[in-house]
Each structure stands twice: as C-alpha cells, then as structure tokens.
Amino acid sequence: MLKKERGNVVFNKKLWFFLIFSSIIIFLFGVNEYRGYKKEEELRVERLLNKINLKIELFMSSIGDLENTEPIKEYYNSKEISYYNLIKVLQEIQKKNNIYGKSGYTLSLGKENSDIIITGDGTRNKFTYLKSIGAKEKNQESSNLILIPQEKEISFILKNKIFNLEEGIFWIVNLDRELFFSDLFGNEMGKWEILKDNKIYYLDKDIVAKRKGNNGYVLRSSGLNFKFLYTPNNATFYQMLFLKSFVIFVGLALLAMLIDYSIRLYRERKDLIGEINSLAVVDRRKNLRDFVLGIRKIGEIGELTRKVKALQGRKLKIVLVEIFDSDDEGLDFKNFTLAREYLKDSLSTESVYEHIDIDYKSIAFIIPEESDSVIEDAFHFILENIGQKYNVELIAAVSHEFVSLESFPQEYITCKKILDAKFMAKGRKVLFSENIKSGKLILTYPIETEAKLVSKLLNGNLQGAKKIVDEIFVDRINPEAMDKKDIKEFTGLLYNTLNRVVVQLKEFESS
Structure with missing residues (x-):
C-alpha cells in the first residue's frame, strides 16, 4: 500500500513538474514566436511600403523630368498658350505615360487660368474632365494634395506648392488600383488603406470613411503629405500559435517518455543551428559590390573586404574596365571571363589593389x-595584351582622386559617364574626365540628333532645322580647342548628314 502511495506521489510530482515545465516552454515559445512574428511583420510591411514608395517616387520624378522640358517650361510661363506648344506638351506627357503606364499611373497637366487639361489621350475641357474624375470645384481649393477615389482608379491633384511652381499650375495623377497597388491587394496578413486628414481611403473600393480610434500602423508615404494605414490581421497568427503550442505540448509529453530520444533530437537541432549560422556568414565582396553600385548604403551593409580596410585613409582612384562594344554580335563573352582573370592576375602582384566584379x-x-x-601606361599595356591574347577589346575609365569610402558610388558613376564617350575616343584605351572636357572628343553629334535634323529638313521645317544646327554648334563645339583637322572632320560629318537629305529629296517629285 505504501509502495502504491509512494508511486502515486512520484507520479504526481512528475506530472506537476511536466505541466510546469511544459507551460514555461510553451510560454517562452509563444513569446519568441510573437517577437519573430512582429519583426517579420515589420520587415514585410516595410518591403511592401518601399515598393509603393518607389512607384510614388517614380511618378514624382517623372513630373520633375517633365518640368525640365522646354515645352512645359514654356507652357508654365506663357499667358497665351499656342496650339504648337500644346502639341509639344501633349507629346512630352504621352512619352512618359507610354513608358510608365504599365506601372499603373498616368499624368495630366492643367492651369487654373485655362479651360484645358492636357492628358495622355489629348486635351480635355477642364471642368468636364474634373467632373468625370469626381473632383469638386469649390471645396478643397486650399489643399495642395487632393485625393479622389474612383471605382477603378485613385486620382491625386497635386498643386503648385508641392513643387514650388508658379501659382495656378497643377498636375493630375491617375493611379490604377489593381496595377499600382497590386502588392497590397489580397493581403491576408493585414489590410492597407490611405490615410489623410483623419479620413480613410479604401484601396479596393470607392469608399471614404472617417477613422475611428488609433488601430493599425501609420506609415508615411514617400514625397507626398498623406500616409498609409496598415491594420494587421493577428487572428491567423494566434490560430497558428495555438496549433503549434498544442503540437509542442504533445511533443513534450512524448519527450518526457523518451528522454534519450529527446537528447539526440536536441543535438541534431543544435548541429542544424550551427550549419544555418555558418551559412549566414557575411559575403564581404558582395557587400563591396552592392555599395559601389549604390544598391545599399554604407550603414546598411556589414564589413567590406580586408584590402579595402587596408586602403582606408589613403588617396584612391577607381579604374572601371569594360568591353568596348558589348553589342557586337560576334563577341564571345567567355573570352571576357578569361580576360577578367588575366586582369586580376596581372594586378595581383600589387597587394593593395582591390577588384570588384560588376x-x-x-x-x-x-x-x-x-x-x-x-x-x-600600366592599363594600356595590359589591355593591349588582352586584345591580342583573347581577341576582346577593352577600354578603361579613371575616376577622380578621393579619400572617403562614401565617395565610391559617386566616383563609379564618374567612370560610367566617361565611358559614355568611349566611341569618340579615337583609339585610346584609358580615358580620364579631362579627355571628354577638352573638346577633342566632342566634335560630333549623336545619331539621334542627326535623325532630328534630317526629319526637319525633309518636312520643310527650316526654323526647327536651324535650332538643331545652333544646338550642335553651341553645345558640341569648343572653338578655343579646335584645330584645322577637327574642323575638317566635323565639316565632313555635317556634309554627310546633308548629303543624306539630298539623296532622299531626289526621290520626291520636282514640285
């Protein structure tokens, strides 16, 4: 009897110990899961918001680009708008809408003192167009950002103070709900809306409601004075947490009966965690590449390579080497792989050199x-050898001198700009910024400019042709840097262009 009672006492102690132990384990597991869920949720929300903000920055920069075009500057400053100017403005807006329309937005432009709205589909009557998108004329006039929800679109009227424009200028941005906000639709983890002036604008419906309470996360939009309201759906998480907790409880019960098995399982889990940690070692070389390319800022990445650390505090330069003509159909990129390794080996004797595979x-x-x-001298010699050895033509650009690591991305961009002029290099293997500023490499004009000039002449638009010729001479020629040889080459280039016009004119009737 005593043995049985002693057994019951031991069993009760084990039971109570198991219940307490399992409760602690489940509680700690729940806390850890909740923290992980919150952290993952914050990262997920941030990623989604960044995608939308990137699109917002895209159409904001599109507006900025349009404002810098001559037709739209003239439209802003002209009190009386000419039909010719309207056509030019329409063409500029259509270009942007055609390029970025697939991103889910289109742009339109208007003036308060004009009855015309210029849209991607043509000019529209201002009052008719504003009425069609649901804009109200009298109220909201003082607001610099007006939101107008529609069935399939959300429209924004951006007034002049947002861009420091002249009084009376406004842009209309139409956002396609399904395209522009596609990343936020069908989100089972939470609900997204636009929040402005304590009003909620639904993304999936033509509904505006007054916000009640302080539920959800308020997230700032990029470049505009409205915010996003994100309301998480925690019910799914709690359901999964309960299910996982139940599984853990059953698992702990089994582990209590199978101690030896639980120890082996723990050791396997520990080994697995060690493998995962070993896979999480920072790829320093990738960090360096991402930083130089401007993909990530210096504060967003881990350590850079050891060679870069050794170079800190010294005066540095970037040398960017690339294939001279990557569009050549006969080019074998395997040869460039071999040439790249040859470059690394040739410079490996200099231990302070660092390379970045772009x-x-x-x-x-x-x-x-x-x-x-x-x-x-050094790079010209190496590139000449590569051309003979691997039959691949390379060209290099050298940046300005710099010291700070933060200058890496900017100086890389400098090299890219220098290489934009590589087809005017006339046999040079290594280019510097001074080369493209000297006037020796810019006594030419691109094929796009030639095409415009030919088109103007064939259409009899002499004024437009004269303007292009003036631009060629003003923008492309430095008289102080010219010699007779340069003048002769440039004259021949212009002669060839005019000769193409004459050849085409011969095909027309004499009348």
Missing part, C-alpha cells in the same frame, strides 16, 4: 592614387 561585361579596380600617366 557584371558580365565590366570589372572595377580600387587602386592607391597614382599619376594619370602611370595609370594610363
């Missing part, structure tokens, strides 16, 4: 500051 056609080197002549 992409399939280019590689960059970070080197201590040397004179331009030393850099040009």
Whole structure:
C-alpha cells in the first residue's frame, strides 16, 4: 500500500513538474514566436511600403523630368498658350505615360487660368474632365494634395506648392488600383488603406470613411503629405500559435517518455543551428559590390573586404574596365571571363589593389592614387595584351582622386559617364574626365540628333532645322580647342548628314 502511495506521489510530482515545465516552454515559445512574428511583420510591411514608395517616387520624378522640358517650361510661363506648344506638351506627357503606364499611373497637366487639361489621350475641357474624375470645384481649393477615389482608379491633384511652381499650375495623377497597388491587394496578413486628414481611403473600393480610434500602423508615404494605414490581421497568427503550442505540448509529453530520444533530437537541432549560422556568414565582396553600385548604403551593409580596410585613409582612384562594344554580335563573352582573370592576375602582384566584379561585361579596380600617366601606361599595356591574347577589346575609365569610402558610388558613376564617350575616343584605351572636357572628343553629334535634323529638313521645317544646327554648334563645339583637322572632320560629318537629305529629296517629285 505504501509502495502504491509512494508511486502515486512520484507520479504526481512528475506530472506537476511536466505541466510546469511544459507551460514555461510553451510560454517562452509563444513569446519568441510573437517577437519573430512582429519583426517579420515589420520587415514585410516595410518591403511592401518601399515598393509603393518607389512607384510614388517614380511618378514624382517623372513630373520633375517633365518640368525640365522646354515645352512645359514654356507652357508654365506663357499667358497665351499656342496650339504648337500644346502639341509639344501633349507629346512630352504621352512619352512618359507610354513608358510608365504599365506601372499603373498616368499624368495630366492643367492651369487654373485655362479651360484645358492636357492628358495622355489629348486635351480635355477642364471642368468636364474634373467632373468625370469626381473632383469638386469649390471645396478643397486650399489643399495642395487632393485625393479622389474612383471605382477603378485613385486620382491625386497635386498643386503648385508641392513643387514650388508658379501659382495656378497643377498636375493630375491617375493611379490604377489593381496595377499600382497590386502588392497590397489580397493581403491576408493585414489590410492597407490611405490615410489623410483623419479620413480613410479604401484601396479596393470607392469608399471614404472617417477613422475611428488609433488601430493599425501609420506609415508615411514617400514625397507626398498623406500616409498609409496598415491594420494587421493577428487572428491567423494566434490560430497558428495555438496549433503549434498544442503540437509542442504533445511533443513534450512524448519527450518526457523518451528522454534519450529527446537528447539526440536536441543535438541534431543544435548541429542544424550551427550549419544555418555558418551559412549566414557575411559575403564581404558582395557587400563591396552592392555599395559601389549604390544598391545599399554604407550603414546598411556589414564589413567590406580586408584590402579595402587596408586602403582606408589613403588617396584612391577607381579604374572601371569594360568591353568596348558589348553589342557586337560576334563577341564571345567567355573570352571576357578569361580576360577578367588575366586582369586580376596581372594586378595581383600589387597587394593593395582591390577588384570588384560588376557584371558580365565590366570589372572595377580600387587602386592607391597614382599619376594619370602611370595609370594610363600600366592599363594600356595590359589591355593591349588582352586584345591580342583573347581577341576582346577593352577600354578603361579613371575616376577622380578621393579619400572617403562614401565617395565610391559617386566616383563609379564618374567612370560610367566617361565611358559614355568611349566611341569618340579615337583609339585610346584609358580615358580620364579631362579627355571628354577638352573638346577633342566632342566634335560630333549623336545619331539621334542627326535623325532630328534630317526629319526637319525633309518636312520643310527650316526654323526647327536651324535650332538643331545652333544646338550642335553651341553645345558640341569648343572653338578655343579646335584645330584645322577637327574642323575638317566635323565639316565632313555635317556634309554627310546633308548629303543624306539630298539623296532622299531626289526621290520626291520636282514640285
């Protein structure tokens, strides 16, 4: 009897110990899951918001680009708008809408003192158009940002103070609900709305409601004075947490009966965690590439390579090497892979050199500051050898001198700008910024400019042709840097252009 009672006492103690232990484990698991869920939710929401903000920045920059065009500047400043100017403004807006329309937005432009709205589909009567999108004329006039929900679109009227424009200018942005906000639709983890002036604008419905209470997360939009309201759906998480907790309870019960098995399982889990941690080691070289390309800022990445650390505090330059003509159909990119390895090996004797694999056609080197002549001689020799050895033509651009690590992305962009002029390099293998500023490499004009000039002449638009010619001479020629040879080459280029016009004119009737 005593043995049975003693057994019951031991069983009760084990039971109570198991219940307490399992409760602690489940509680800690729940706390950890909740923290992980909150952190993951914040990251997920931030990613979604960044996608939308990127689109907002896209149409804001599109407006900025349009404002810098001559037709729209003239539209802003003209009291009396000409039909010709309206056509030019319409063409500029149509270009942007055609390019970015697939992103889910279109732009329209209007003036308070004009009865015309210029849309991507043509000019419309201002009052008729505003009425069609649901805008009210009298109220909201003082607001610089007006939201207008429609069945399939959400429209924004952006007034002049947002862009510091002249009084009376406004832009209309129409956002396609399904396209523009596609990342926020069908989100089972939570609900998204636009929040402005304590009003909620539904993304999936033509409904505006007054906000009640302080539920949800208020997230700032990019560039505009409205916010997003995100209301999480925690019910799904709690259901999953309860299910997981029940599974853990059953698992702990089994573990209590199978101690040996639980120890082995714990060791396997520990080994697995060690493998996961080993896979999470920072890829320093990828960090360097992402930083130089401007994908991530210096504060957003981990450590850079050891060579970059050794170079800190010294005067540096970036040398960007790329295939001269990557559009050449006969080019074998395998040869560039071999050439890239040859470049690395050739510079490996200099331990302070660091390389960055940019992409399939280019590689960059970070080197201590040397004179331009030393850099040009070294890289010219190596690139010549590569051309003979691997039958691939390479060209290099050298950045300005810099010290701060934060200058990496800017100086990389400098190299890219220099290489934009590589087809005017006339046999040079290594280019510097001074080359493209000297006037020796800019005594030409691109094929796009030539096409415009030919089109104007064939259409009899002499005024437009004269304007293009003036632009060529004003923007492309530095008289102080010209010699007779340059003048002769440029004259031949212009002659060839005019000769193409004459050839085409011969095909027309004499009348």
